[in-house]
Amino acid sequence: EVQLLGSGGGLVQRGGSLRLSCVVSGFSFTSYGMSWVRQAPGTGLEWVASVGGSGADTSYADSVRGRFTISRDNSKNTVYLQMNSLRDEDTAVYYCAKVQSVNYQSFDYWGQGILVTVSP
Amino acid sequence: QSVLTQPPSVSGAPGQRVTISCTGSSSNIWEQYGAHWYQQLPGTAPKLLIYGNLNRPSGVPDRYSGSRSGTSASLAITGLQAEDEADYYCQAYDSSLRAWVFGGGTRLTVL
Numbered sequence: 399e400v401q402l403l404g405s406g407g408g409l410v411q412r413g414g415s416l417r418l419s420c421v422v423s424g425f426s427f428t429s430y431g432m433s434w435v436r437q438a439p440g441t442g443l444e445w446v447a448s449v450g451g452s453g454a455d456t457s458y459a460d461s462v463r464g465r466f467t468i469s470r471d472n473s474k475n476t477v478y479l480q481m482n483s484l485r486d487e488d489t490a491v492y493y494c495a496k497v498q499s500v501n502y503q504s505f506d507y508w509g510q511g512i513l514v515t516v517s518p
Numbered sequence: 519q520s521v522l523t524q525p526p527s528v529s530g531a532p533g534q535r536v537t538i539s540c541t542g543s544s545s546n547i548w549e550q551y552g553a554h555w556y557q558q559l560p561g562t563a564p565k566l567l568i569y570g571n572l573n574r575p576s577g578v579p580d581r582y583s584g585s586r587s588g589t590s591a592s593l594a595i596t597g598l599q600a601e602d603e604a605d606y607y608c609q610a611y612d613s614s615l616r617a618w619v620f621g622g623g624t625r626l627t628v629l
Contacts, residue, residue, distance in 0.1 A: 433618065435564075435618075435620075442520070442605075442620060442621070442622050442623040443556075443564065443607050444620065445617060445620065448618065457616060457617065493563055493564070498569060501550075501551070501570075502551055502552070502554065502569050502570050503610075503611035503618065504551075504554035504569040504570070504609065505554075505564075506569070506575060507566075508563040508564055511563055
């Protein structure tokens with residue numbers, strides 16, 4: 399059974415930092431890209447960042463580039479999102495998600511969601 | 519403004535058929551990866567419903583179907599049930615933006 403378990407959220411002051419983690423199981427971790435997708439309160443889904451299976455290739459949404467860093471530790475089956483210089487608009491539920499395949503670029507499994515709240 | 523455009527809401531009575539549209543461009547929906555659809559029930563994580571325009575993951579009922587025509591995609595739900603009431607999102611990979619993009623979401627209400 400595929401499982402994605404996120405952690406690390408909470409309340410942080412504007413300008414602060416936070417690191418999210420997502421531990422996965424049930425599939426060959428190194429064979430798949432991983433992503434973070436967020437959802438601000440009452441709004442839709444927004445892709446944040448992605449990392450390839452080896453960890454060498456990363457991509458970021460314009461809204462977070464230069465402030466957030468996605469990485470992975472394949473020995474721990476874990477993907478991370480380091481968030482720096484946090485802004486009010488970064489308040490959201492953050493989901494880690496598995497990229498289905500290189501042929502489809504869809505997200506076939508999702509974590510439970512991690513709440514991040516940035517306070518003024 | 520989302521890169522992919524969806525209607526904010528649709529509704530239908532139990533047993534009816536509804537469709538949700540998703541309009542994009544040649545750099546996303548028309549691309550080789552196609553369009554994908556997710557269902558998000560209140561307070562839960564999104565769930566993949568359709569991938570590659572028309573493929574259903576294992577366990578997704580055949581009441582859900584997808585299609586693509588040019589730079590637009592559609593999700594159809596037949597035999598509408600109360601449990602279908604949720605938010606639905608389309609998604610694609612945009613080769614020009616080099617980004618994964620979502621539609622703004624469509625709220626389905628079962629009357």
